[in-house]
Amino acid sequence: MVFEKKPKIGIVVGLKSEKRTISSKYNLFVESGYGKKAYNAAKRVINQNVDFIVSFGLAGSMTSKLKNSEIIIPKVILSDGLKSKKTSTFSNDYFKKKSKENIFSDVKLFTSEKILNNNSRSLKVDAVDMEAGYVLKAAQEHKVPFTSVKVIFDDLDNPIPNFLVTSINEDGELKIWDLMFEILKNPLRIKNLLKMNKIHNRSMHKLEIVASQLF
Secondary structure (H helix, E strand, O other): OOOOOOOOEEEEEOOHHHHOOOOOOOOEEEEEOOHHHHHHHHHHHHOOOOOEEEEEEEEEEOOOOOOOOOEEOOOEEEEOOOEEEEOOHHHHHHHHHHOOOOEEOOOEEEEOOOOOOHHHHHHOOOEEEOOHHHHHHHHHHOOOOEEEEEEEOOEOOEOOOHHHHOOEOOOOOEOHHHHHHHHHHOOOHHHHHHHHHHHHHHHHHHHHHHHHHHO
16 A cells, blocks of 8 residues: 555544644544543544544553553554454554654553553553554454554553542543542652652653654
């Protein structure tokens, strides 16, 4: 497949903050959908007759080989009882050639229905997200080449604490009052929160760099 002009790229992110890392361009069609909502978000961009569809955003590491702010373009997506589906080799190669960053591609990404901590390493996967599997499902239904591009946020050294997980709503946004209550119960959690904020900012900065290179 050779493109005479810039290909039309559909991009699905989980969070509005991830969407803001992507510049507005005529050939980009970006939708957000957290968790299962990513499936309908993918259908909306596919309706724009895109040449590629990309699941883009942050992911969690489930292995010591992937650290915060590292980039993955996985070959395999697992979901629904660890059923395995391959991503598009052509699409993966297209985006890897555009990147100036080091990319890990021999990676298995698991799409979970809920936020997992890295105590779930028995899954034998390299990383976890909440959208890629749903975007891939829509892509395969419409025969659109699919790639997942993720930047690692939480890793084995920096897991998301449970008090933070319980303070996230169904759209992936922080419930501020719930978070404040959790901190009031244990003020020492502020230190952990500041640490997570620092690594989150680092991964979001890398996500913005990746977006500028790939899209």
